[in-house]
Amino acid sequence: MWDVKKVTFCLPILLAAALAQDPAWNSSQFRMWSQTERGRKLAYNTLLEPQTTGVTEWTSWFNIDHPGGNGDYERLEAIRFYYRERVCARPVAMEARTTDWVAAADTGEVVHSSLDKGFWCINKEQPYGRHCSNYHVRFQCPPVQAYWTEWTAWGPCSATACNDVGIQVRQRKCMSKQPLPLLLTPPCEGPHTERRACATPPCQAKWSPWGPWGACSVTCGRGRRVRRRTCVRSSDKVQCVGRPAEVQKCGKSPCPVVCQRVCPEGRPSEDCSHCVCKGHLLQGEVLSLTGVPVSGARISLASQPKLIRARTDARGLFKLPGFCPGNQTLINIRREKYAPLTIPTHSNSTRTSWVRAVMMSSEKPYIVKHPEDKVRYEGQRVTFCCKATGMPTPDKYYWYHNGTLLDRKMYKYEEDLILRDLKPWQTGQYHCKASSETGSIKSSPAFLTVVAKDTPACVSTPESHLIKLPVDCVQPGTNSRFYDAGRCPHNKCAGSLDFDLRCRDGAGFCCGVKRMETRQINCGSYTLPIRAVTECGCQKCVEPKVLVRGRVVAADNGEPLRFGHIYIGKERVGTTGYQGSFTIQVSPDTERLVVNFVDRLQKFIDTLKVFIFDKKGGAVYHDVKVMRKQEPVDISSAETNTIYLGEIKDEDPIGQIVIPPNSFHKNSGEVYEGTVKASVTFLDPRNITTAAAAPGDLNFVDDEGDLFPLRTYGMFSVDFRDESNQEVLGAGAVQVMLDTEHVKMPEHIPKMKLWSLNPDTGIWEEESDFQYTQVTGGGNGRRKREERTFLIGNMEIRERRLFNLDVPENRRCYVKVRAYMSDKFLPSEQLEGVVISLINLEPKPGYTSNPRAWGRFDSVITGPNGACLPAFCDAQRPDAYTAYVTAIMGGEELEAAPSAPKMNPNIIGVSQPYLSKIDYQRTDHDDPALKKTAFKINLPRPNPNNFDETNGPIYPYQSLIACENAPIDANHFRFFRVEKDKYEYNVVPFEESDLTSWTGDYLSWWPNPQEFRACYIKVKINGPNEVMVRSRNFGGTHPRTRGQLYGIRDIRSTRDMHLANTSAACLEFKCGGMLFDQAIVDRSLITVLPQGNCRRVGINSLLQEYLTKHPPVLPNNETHAFNMLAPVDPLGHNYGIYTVTDQNPRVAKEIAIGRCFDGTSDGFSREMKSDAGVALTFTCPERTVTRESLFQRLQTNPAETLAQVARDMREAGGLQVRRGTPRVVAYPSAQQSRAQSRRTNGASNRRRSQARGQSRQ
Secondary structure, three states, rough: OHHHHHHHHHHHHHHHHHHHHHHOHHHHHHHHHHHHHHOOOOOOOOOOOOOOOOOOEOOOEEEEOOOOOOOEEEEEEHHHHOOOOOHHOOOOOEEEEEOOEHHHEEEEEEEEEEEOOOEEEHHOHHHHHHOOOOEEEEEOOOOOOOOEEOOOOOOOOOOOOOOEEEEEEEEOOOEEEEOOOOOOOOOOOOEEEEEEEEEEEEOOEEEEEOOOOOOOOOOOEEEEEEEEOOOOOOOOOOOOOOOOOOEEEOOOOOOOOOOOOOOOOEEEOOOOOEEEEEEEEEEEEEEEEEOOOOOOOEEEEOOOEEEEEEEOOOOOEEEEEEEEEOOEEEEEOOOOOEEOOOEEEOOOOEEEEEEEEEEEEEEEEEEEEEEEEEEOOOOOEEEEOOEEEEOOOEEEEEEEEOOEEEEEEEEHOOOEEOOOOOOHHEEEEEEEEEEEEEEEEEEEEEEEEEEEOOOOOOOOEOOOOOEOOOOOOOOOOOOHHHHHHOOOOOOOOOOOOOOOOOOOOOEEEEEEEEEEEEEEEEOOOOOOEEEEEEEEEEEEOOOOOEEEEEEEEEEOOOOEEEEEEEEEEOEEEEOOOOOEEEEEEEOOOOOOOEEEEOOOOOOOOEEEEEEOOOOOEEEEEEEEEEEEOOEEEEEEOOOOOEEEEEOOOOOOOEEEEOOOOOOOOOOOOOOOEEEEEEEEEEEEOOHHHHHHOOOOOEEOOOOOEEEEEEEEEEEEEEEEEEEOOEEEEEEEEEEEEEEHHHHOOOOHHHHHHHEEEOOOOOOOOOOOOOOEEEEOOOOOOOOOOOEEEEEEEEEOOOOEEEEEEEEEOOEEEEEEEEEEOOOOHHHEEEEOEEEEEEEOOOOOOOOOOOOOOOOEEEEEEEEOOEEEEEEEOOOOOOOOOOEEEEEEOOOEEEEOOOOOOOHHHHHHHOOHHHHHHHOOOOOOOOOOOOOEEEEEEOOOOOOOOHHOOOOOOOEEEHHHHHHHHHOOOOOEEEEOOOOOEEEEEEOOOOOOOOOOOOOOOOOOOOOOOEEEEEEEEEEEOOOOOEEEEEEEEEEOOOOEEEEEEEEEEEEOOEOOOOOOEEEEEEEEOOEEEEOOOOOEEEOOOOEEEEEEEOEEEEEEHHHHHHHHOOOOOOOOOOOOOOOEOOOOOOOOOHHHHEEEEEEEEHHHHHHHHHHHHHOOOOOOOOOOOOOOOOOOEHHHHHHHOOOHHHHHHHHOOOHHHHHHHHHHHHHHHHHHHHHHOOOOOOHHHHHHHHHHHHHHHHHHHHHHHHHHHHHOO
């Protein structure tokens, strides 16, 4: 019998369970009781009361766990695992004690138990940081008189055929612990047999493994061999899929055959590869294209190119004894940096034959025809074309779809890829890769859009496009200053083609305006017409001209390159102007524009530029800097000559060129002896002003054909000439030495290479590697003699090329920059076509003359979503790489967001704390006197685990798409135009940054998308304040537009810095000329309205005379405005009218504004000159608040008021006379007399009417 402690241990458990089930006890009462019991530090909720009737028996004690770790766990499942059948299947009670024989109830520990799971104690549940004791447990089992044994395993299925249904059986026995009388069955409850349905596996047929290959069918030559396999199946109803045998070609050793070679002379060789003429000597000479002997060339037979028969010596000579000459003997010649050459031999009657081979320099492949974007309907065909040049000519082409190589056997392509019966899944990017022995090159990708059946080529519903309304136009009810005029997306569509397998489609089709309607915008006090888009459709694309403009000047003093020759490839396409200006029209299929500027006077080195341009049309302006050629020095060709690279005061040279004696040669290959005029011009990266003069785009092509960037440590151009006749000389075995002291990043030293610039492709090509050497020198006289480490590379100067000391750099990022119309930074006022330039600086300081040298120069043009500039960045140190960023548009430098006196993230466009890490500083940050047109930043590589650095403005190199598609609210750097408030409204909306958005309409501001004519009138304002001036432009003489509005222009006048209380405005107006139909000339009706208390006091006499001679003449009775019909002729500054025609509207306007500011017809200025070239003059005095109006003064004192007005007019007239400007007068003489008589009569009439009114009173 149990003792009292055990009974006491179980009673609280049963009581708690009973009370918890009693509805009279609520949860709060039970919780209070539980807390009270828990305070006793006992756990009674886990052990059950043992039976004491004497009908059960206890097991032995079990202890399978120790209280280490999480606690003590005596799991029933584990006990059964270790002790098998020593524990009954369903215990009725359990007892737990510590190994010290203390009952669980007396330990004060929180424990748990279950007859299904066992007993456990968890350390972290114990109070006061205690640990569980080591427990052992035992179980109470009921007495067993009769019991079942375990079930036997299921027997086999009665069904034997596959895929059939049968029965399975299993059994058990009833056992008894007490002896029973004979033939008496033990009293077990339940069945002793169980049955269940079963099914056989499905019928299958499988091949056995392949057997070994049999013997080859032939002993030599080509034969076949076979291997077999057997079909193993479970029923005759199924069969194996496939063939029971495989056949494979075998036999590699050729069967011995009789040599079939026929030799006109001699006999066949043992291997039958050539003819052998005993005693005959085949000699040859290998020269370069310039006549220089090529040494080390490998000579072999064309039939066995890998077997080298001879090599050329230092004079380019080789000998092949025993080889018969003739057309059957082809000689193969190979050498590094030269294209392989195969030449025939010729027989003669002597025993000696002679051949001469001229090898051309090898050139890596270069794409000259890129695939173009195409749009097709499902089921149509398309052709993508690709063509590459090089030396040797590329002979292998590969085509890729979305980066996956297309199967050549399936698509049967070479240079051109033809896709037939197109499906929508074939939409995507396609590009080709051309390969030759010298390398590979990839084309730019072309996008194919396959429009599914029953899908319209264009969405007819226009997309939203908000037009900004004039400042005085506020729509009632909404107070909105924007109106949704709609627009069509200018993407390509599938139009009707006469032939769909051209490389370039005969006519491009784009989604454009199909239908427009005129609407009236309620502006409160007036209505404003607008042409809104109501339907879009697939139409022929507008193809505007693509231009590149600019100016070529010296990098040191801005001297223009006058009448320099412009080359694209080997073709001369133009000449620079007297001021160095140039214009290049870009063909529509151009992907990479490489232009070479050559100075015919040889004052500047040849400069090669890779220009970016806007494919949407228009002109992009580039400022081109060229390096002035160093003055030549005399050196002796018979001596070793050393020329230093980098002549900066108080700095050691970066490197040196070492020319061994007798290395110079003429174009004929003859060694030159005499004095050499040597000019070596070095572009020193320690001088940051030379960054813009860096030629090319500092990229090279890797083995896979991808463009990768280079980081320069200096570039140099060499020019060696004969002293007597100035013939250009070449030089062989020239050494280039680079001082490792100037390489601030040690990891760059082993990767340093010598490169040369290909003048046709603008891509840098590898010349040689560098090797370490120790040299004792004095640093060109600037330091004591010391031992220094140099990198030495070897090269041959075969042609006039630019050479470069560069390393490939893989730590790359992209920088997001946007340009805006003003410092308000409105998303709708982003500027496209702005050239953003980034100069990467030396990662570590180290020069007294310039703390950080530049290493790379890149330029990108802004699009509708800004620009992403490539740059070097570093993930370890935020300031490891630094960059200067500038922006230029049409020759005008844009201003960067300010950083002083305090950095404002909302103005700069970058949020904190990332802004502080980048350390943004505008160039005037420390010195307000400096220009504000650039900013400097650190380039830390963004941390992907830092959320603040995942939203721009610096993006990882792999995230170019994320950078290009970044939303407007993402971090970015900003530039803006420095100009006065202005506003432009067109009745027919048009985006000047995207010429493809032009719409043909009679009310279009620009009637011709191929030619844009900008007209401006100069308005002078006499007054202390700047004034907004408006031009309202209506149809004048054309019957389709007469009286209809073309548009509105507003501009604020600009202060003249040299004249007090004077400003002027260059106001745009609608030019007269042909309209959209190109049939009838329209002289637009122009109204000039200064907004304020202004009065017209002068009209240019020549302009007045022109308008009088070209009627109809509009009346100008109102002095606060001016009306005229726009001149058709391009008047100049003498009339105050400025007209410029260009293929780009923004360029035309920029040039016209510059001339208007300058007051000349050919000048350019951003400083307003209000006394030159003026058309209209207005006086806009500042109105005093306490001053009576003219109407009030006439009411109170009419005589004095009229007298004062007369005096003011006489003073104004006298002022005009004293200034001596005969072109600007108040009125012509005839009109002035009539106006004075009208004023006198008007005044007398007013006095008489006033007197009559007083007499009536």
